[in-house]
Amino acid sequence: MKIAWKHEWQAFWLCMGFISRIPMLARIDYSQQLMNHxxxxxxxxxxVLGALYALVYQALMALFPLVVAVIGVVIVHLWLTGAFHEDGLADAVDALGGGFTVDKRLSIMKDSRIGTYGxxxxxxxxxxxxxxxxxxxxxxxxxxxxxTPALARMTPLFLMAVMPYVTESDTSKTKPVANTFPMPRLAVATVFSVLLTGAGVCWLPELMMAFVVSTTLVGVLWGxxxxxxxxxxxxxxxxxxIVLTELSLLALLVAL
Known part of the structure; x- marks a missing residue:
C-alpha cells in the first residue's frame, strides 16, 4: 500500500512538472510507466493551476478594471505553463494547414518555427x-x-484512449504518456471530473452541460x-x- 501511494504521489508531481513550471515537491523515480500513469x-x-488563476484574478480585480485583470491572468497562465498547450495548437494548425501528406504534416509539427496558420x-x-x-x-x-483548466484536460485523455499515437521519435516527450494508456486510470480521471463539475454547478449552473457538450464536440470533431x-x-x-476544449467550454457558458 505504501509503495502504491508513493507511486501515485510521484505520478501527480511528474504530471505537474510536465504541464507547468511549478517545481516538483517530490523525488521522482522516473520510468516510462510512471510517466504514462x-x-x-x-x-x-x-x-491546481485553476486555483492559482483564480487567486491572481481576485488580487488583480482589487486594483484594476476587469479587462486588465483578465489579460493579466492569461499572461500568468502563459508564463506558468510555458505556453505549452498554445505551442501545441500553433504547431498542429500549421501542420494541418500547410501539409499535404502525413509525413509532411508530422515534419511541420516537429519544426520549432511558427507559420502563418499557427x-x-x-x-x-x-x-x-x-x-x-x-x-x-x-x-x-x-x-x-x-x-475550466481542469475540465478541459479530459479531452486529451479520451483521445489517447481511442486513437493511436503516430509520432515515432524516441525523443518525443509525449510518447511515454501516451503509450498503452490504462483504461482504469481514464475512468478515475472521468469520475473526478464529473464530481468536480458537480461541485462547480453551485456557482456555474450550466457547467455540467457545457462540460459534456464541449468535451464531446472537441473530442469527436478534432479527433x-x-x-x-x-x-x-x-x-x-x-x-x-486542451485549448480548443477550454474555448468551447467558455463559449458555451457565455451562450447558456
Missing part, C-alpha cells in the same frame, strides 16, 4: 479567451478560472480531423485539444 492527474493538475490560430485563441472571460463577468469569473489528416494523434494535437 501521470496522465491520470491531468484534471487534478489543471485544478500565428493566426494562436492570436485568435488568446483574443477569444480574453473576450469570453470578459463576457462571463456577470458570473463569478474566479469560479470559471478555477474549474476526426486528426484521424483524417494524421491517422492518429501527436503531443501537439493533445495540447491543441
Amino acid at each position: 501521470s496522465s491520470m492527474y491531468f484534471p487534478l493538475a489543471g485544478l 500565428t493566426v490560430a494562436l492570436v485568435g485563441a488568446l483574443a477569444l479567451k480574453v473576450a469570453l472571460l470578459v463576457e462571463l463577468a456577470p458570473l463569478p469569473v474566479w469560479a470559471v478560472l478555477l474549474f 476526426w480531423q486528426l484521424h483524417r489528416a494524421l491517422g492518429g494523434y501527436t503531443g501537439d494535437a493533445l495540447g491543441a485539444s
